[in-house]
Amino acid sequence: MEIRFEKVNFQYSGLTDTTHALKGVDLKIEGTGEFIAVVGHTGSGKSTLVQLMNGLLVPNSGVVNVFGFRLPAKRNQKINELRQEVGLVFQFPEYQLFEETVLKDIMFGPKNFKKTKVNAEERALEAAKLVGLDDNILKSSPFRISGGQMRRAAIAGILAMDPKVLVLDEPTRGLDPQGRREMMDLFKEIHEKTNKTIILITHDMDLVSEYAKRVIVLSDGLITFDGTKEELFEKEDFKDYHLSEPQTIKILKYLEEEIGLKFKEKYTYDSLLEYIVEGEHE
Template sequence: MDITFKQVDYTYQADSPMATLGLRDINLHFKSGTYNAIIGQTGSGKSTLLQHLNALLIPTKGEVVIGQQVVTPQTKNKELYDLRRKVGLVFQFPESQLFEETVLKDVAFAPKNFGKSVAEADEIARRALRLVGIAPELEDKMPFDLSGGQMRRVAIAGVLAMEPEVLVLDEPTAGLDPVGREEMMTLFAKIQSERNLTVILVTHQMDDVVRYAEQVVVMEQGRVLKTGQPQEIFADIPWLHQHNLELPSTGRLVQQLQQQGFQFSQVPLTVPELLAQLTPQLKQVVTYE
């Protein structure tokens, strides 16, 4: 499902003395079935933008087009029922939203709420649980008897049970160790591929950005600073430093290698790209010695 922002502004507490501009003149396009990342400093407007994707927030100016749904300042809440089923949001620490007495009931809650029968909702829930790696023997357990990683997977299954066309991920690996983060990001990539979802990820993990994203959006002070493929965004190291953005770990290693005399035609962002440029230079050093 395509998503387009057209000249979108959002003002917190509009028409009051406390009015604060959260978004300004946002023009963006997320193509259906693509993996997108949004990066920027805390307070840059990333989460505010995400909340427009299923109309938790309504623009105070402009319009957001999500599939066939057009959301404007005049849109009423009753018009947004179908949209909120099509856009699944995974916030930080989604396990904190678990509430039912069993795993299966928790995941089946959303499809039941959207009109499915108990049998249909349970079947949808089971498919979602298998997709995230939760075994059948855990379905009758209380969610809070599971491990932290299992709880997070159950919470994500609850979002997937809505069968969304768009998956929005707001720092979904917050609080996880490196192994847990890798498992979770691999899971999201699998889900995106198998269901052909439009994925929009907000993260401070630049390694995840270069590994998964097809388009990167850089935000600053409520506006879009730059958009492009990861190679375009991370090619200008001085520009990144100017805007307090980190390089991925491979890029940081490249900086150290450049100080030792190695040269790179462009900044390699992944290990294979680094090896492709570094190996010929290492061979020359060995040959010279």
């Protein structure tokens, strides 16, 4: 089961000019096991792309197929069911909290939208555990917990729906480096524990090198690169994408070129740390 885009064009109505937010996009994303970063400059179409994946937007031409659900939708298709399969976490998800207690907030989705009856509380507790929220926090008002916990609660609310794919639109915006790392480690853990496909929109190339497996680069509504992060960072014409080079790569490249060191795993801090701590120094 997969998400497929075929020659997808999308244009926001009401725009005075005729530029398309997405132009002829072809794309295939597996429903499990992928960790994809979507990168590109502001206005390149990243948010538009992910909103087409869960029916918030519908293509002007071409077809989006999400796990057998077709957009534009056929008359008998229920868009709510699609929304459950693709969990979208927006920037500042904590603004979406509104219930009396954290637990009620996390339960809201499974309680109100699940087609088949599920035990909403059970689901919520499972999701809370997955994002690392303690039981005592679940009884608090979502407005009395820390910013980081609010963000986790909002993400748990989406996970409680058990979506196939988790889409994160700049989820680390406004976080300090430690908060950013904790948030990303959480997504990595969710990915490893559940094998759910994760699609991460980010400006931060350090996060791409550290966490992603596959990278999709958007430029003016076109996909200009789609492949593994290794392929992207090793491209001769990488500079032409106008993406910044991750810090780890700068350091590792320097060590390779200047000192002749060789690294097994080129892109992560762990690889660098391993060398510093355990490497054979001459």
